[in-house]
Amino acid sequence: MAVTRTLPTLLSRGVRRDHADRLTRLDVPVGLSADLGCDAVGVPARYGFRLLGRTPSNGCVFADSNWWWWLVPAGSDLDLTWPLPSHYARGARVPAPDARLILRPEGPSVYTPPIPLYLMACQLTGTAPLWPAGAGGAARR
Numbered sequence: 493m494a495v496t497r498t499l500p501t502l503l504s505r506g507v508r509r510d511h512a513d514r515l516t517r518l519d520v521p522v523g524l525s526a527d528l529g530c531d532a533v534g535v536p537a538r539y540g541f542r543l544l545g546r547t548p549s550n551g552c553v554f555a556d557s558n559w560w561w562w563l564v565p566a567g568s569d570l571d572l573t574w575p576l577p578s579h580y581a582r583g584a585r586v587p588a589p590d591a592r593l594i595l596r597p598e599g600p601s602v603y604t605p606p607i608p609l610y611l612m613a614c615q616l617t618g619t620a621p622l623w624p625a626g627a628g629g630a631a632r633r
Contacts, residue, residue, distance in 0.1 A: 515585040518554050518561060521593060524602045529566030532584040533609060534559045536577055539616050544595070546612045551603040553595035556588045568606035575619035 520526045532554075535543055540560035544550060547562075554561040561581070569580045579586075614621045 515587060516589045518584040520602050521596055526602050530563050530584040531566050531568055532561045532581040532586055533564055534561040534579040542616055543612055547604055547608050549605055550595055551597045551601055554591040555594045556590040559588050561586055561591060562604040562609055563602050564606040565603050571624040572610055573622045575614050575617045578613050
C-alpha cells in the first residue's frame with residue numbers, strides 16, 4: 493500500500509521542498525512574519541545545543557539529525573564570512589529535507605540577531621571574527 497501525503501500536510505511541517513535544485517525552504521510559522529526577508533545560518537548538529545544556549549535571543553530554529561538552522565534577516569552575510577563548518581543559506585533554502593521547527597520564538601520576531609549568532613559561531617568553531625575594513629571605525633576626514 494502506498495502512502496501519500498497531501499501538499500497541506502507537507503507544508504504544515506514548516507518546510508517547502510524546491511525540486512528544481514533539491515533545497516528545502518524553511519517556512520516562517522503561521523502567525524509570525526518575516527518583514528526583513530529570511531536567510532538561515534546552519535551549523536552541524538554537534539554544535540546545535542551549545543549554540544542555542546549561548547545566543548542571547550533565538551528566533552525560529554529548525555533541525556534535523558545533521559544540521560541546526562537559525563532564521564536571520566536577509567542579507568546577514570553582507571560583509572561577513574561565516575566560519576566553517578557553518579553554512580549560510582540565502583532565502584532560507586537549505587540542504588536539509590527533514591528539517592523541522594524545534595524552537596518557536598517567545599516574542600514576535602522570527603529572527604535570531606545575526607551578530608551575536610556570528611560571534612557565538614566563531615567562538616564554537618575556534619575562528620576569529622573577520623570584520624570588513626573600517627567597520628565600526630570613526631569616519632576619517
